[in-house]
Amino acid sequence: MRSDWLPISAAMLVTGAMALALGRLVGDFGGTSAQTLRGVQADDGRWLAVAVVYFLAAACLTLGLPAVLELLRGGGRYVGGAGVVSLAIGFLGLAGFSMLIVSFRALIVSGSVDTGVLAAATEESGLAIFLRGWLVAILLGELLLAAGLLRAGPLLVPRWIPALLAVHLAAVAVGTALPPEVARLAVVLLAVALAGIGITAARPHRHPSGARS
Template identity: 50%
Template sequence: MRSDWVPVSAAALLTGAMALTFGSLIMPSTRGTADTLTIVQQDGGRWMAVASIYFLASVALTLGLPAALTLFERRGRQLSMVSAVVLAVGFLGTAGYAMLMVFFHSLVVTGAIRDQGIEDIAHETGLAIFLYGWIVAFFLGETLFAIALLRARTTPTWVPIVMLTHVASVFVSQLVPDLLSRSFVLLLAVAFAGISIEAVARDNAQRVR
């Protein structure tokens, strides 16, 4: 049976990873809530561009998950399914974050939010739960998927190692310069590129048989 969808899904995974990387690199730097308000007021176009890129990344990464799952036939199959569900939550959370960026921009442009208002939003419990839940789901899913790849041994060892390194970089991101901290997302793009290439290669090999 032909599986023409695998290359398309793999391309979506790579596109999503690159979009997420690009969005993270061009995201305006903020050093507090007041600084965020100033950036949205003075650089709203860039803010909205990042929101659009994040939304595109969310959709593409979600569509790319099926191709990644083709790497598991026996070993690591159950863990890969669990990690895919958790990753999907993280990917969809990225779309939610993009919508929050758009909503926040609208409030600033219309003058509905000012310095005190942004402080109130920053400490809103529901928003904090969403943001932390999204981040935890993303990195937990990435960790579980990397472990599943190590068990399955269907990709070069460097692929899951790079993914785990990206997860570990979260704990040192606050200790390094902002530009270096942002560049850690390149590790995710490299790992997803390896996954996409391997998924297409295995699909082509199955067609030849």
């Protein structure tokens, strides 16, 4: 018999996936420091809302990871489990990123930074490592999770879920070659895949042996 927490964790995963997609789609102020500065100055409330959405996404996705473990069976348990750990690190980094957004917003609204200062701050080595680190953790977690879900077998996990994760990773890898609008929409693939994992985990399913759980 499955634990009572599983439907809650699965619901958190779905909610977090949708919040992640919303934050990415709404929170794009441009690719340069000047565009970001102008965007925040013109609509600082939107910047704050994006920070809140990202923090909500990070919290819900972290709480939804136990539901992912429900689908990792057999040979996919260890590979997928490593992916879950990597995703957890990435989601914690996303929460930190949301706090960083609030800090930058406060500096910009108060007039404490200009374009040059903002560009220098975002290129500072310590901050750059942090920003890239949690993104790498999420992408590595995706890769390992996709492998784990494939090894779990189609009886537990529909093939389209790891396929979407793989397509999202491919879109990220060639992101610079894609139009900005298409690259930004790639997050929808990740959100749909994570939502699919949550929905699948919440449903009664068969173990590889054939017994229902």
